[in-house]
Amino acid sequence: MSLPHAILTSLAEKPGSGAELAQRFDKSIGYFWQATHQQIYRELARLEERGLIRSAAREATRGRKRDYAVLPAGLEELARWTVLAQDPLPVRDALLVRLRAVAVMRAGSAPGDTARAVMRAELARHRGLHEQQLSLYQGVEGDDFTAGSGAQAQNTPDLRLQRAVLRAGIMFEQAWVNWADETLPTLEH
Amino acid sequence: MSLPHAILTSLAEKPGSGAELAQRFDKSIGYFWQATHQQIYRELARLEERGLIRSAAREATRGRKRDYAVLPAGLEELARWTVLAQDPLPVRDALLVRLRAVAVMRAGSAPGDTARAVMRAELARHRGLHEQQLSLYQGVEGDDFTAGSGAQAQNTPDLRLQRAVLRAGIMFEQAWVNWADETLPTLEH
DNA sequence: AGTCTTTATGCAACTAGTTGCCTTAAGGAG
């Protein structure tokens, strides 16, 4: 279970409120472990209860904003967790299940032909989404990991590791686009 | 939610008992949508209640084996579901979260250096797992999708589509291995 | 001042997935 540790990591990179965290989960760390604001607020409450983070109300701001920051015990927990052996999560891809479902429908039958046409469109649509994500990642790589980039504060995270994570995103999105290009002709009649 | 449809698909490919389905979920369809035997039995009960599949006790067999088969209403439901637009599930990869966690630990500090060493080993281990999965897929591709393969019964699933699904597995595992090879040097000191 | 909108937080109820243990029934070993 990685959500509390994803939150600890994100707070260790930069403290902030629940809403700010939720925004970061819509990009950055959330590209590899997403969460809704509900999950985030619940985890923040649990983490504070366990003494791993602390919070304080922020004045002169909208809503009831609170700032969260990691405590030393939180960093220890993070260090403890990262070194545990963990197997990769199995893949879950509904589109591949759907393709197999279409494979059992007779081509030539009405539902089979409709399904094939829809899947062709879906595949093209997904290709577009993955390509978009890909160029987003490539943009980040260009912005953050080129020669004259800033971030020379004392708490600098290891840029090489951050880049490696980004590269993973790039390679998987690229693989997805390549697969779609290879597969689309199969669905053309 | 794809589990009931993954089960319908699997039963449409070939009827069988809950235990047989569970075995198929450990390979084949389960490579893209896994489930435990508990989930499978529960879903089978629900699907039968909804009138999408039927079951019959099988005699002269161990345990209380029942055979399940898809009913026409089940095929209709499957056709209905496949043509719904569905966005890709976001990626969830704990190893990438862990790498970001390591990135915020100071290299040179004891926990930071330990974590880097452990992650190097973990990355190598995961690379091995993915390479194993890759050659498994490549084996299946060689066995099932070469010239003189059997399967000419009337209910033949579309082999081109089944192959496309398998190719997705191959390309993603390959991407994983490639990324690991690119990233491992970053963790060498 | 009063209403409307936006931001931030949160509760409650639900669905999905996991884990540990248990029962039923057959096959085989002594």
Add this chain to the structure above:
DNA sequence: CTCCTTAAGGCAACTAGTTGCATAAAGACT
């Protein structure tokens, strides 16, 4: 003919994730 093992099915309790809605506080609109 009992005991042990294996296969098949399942209950109960738990953890994780989702959804819909509610509340609080600040700013904008009139």
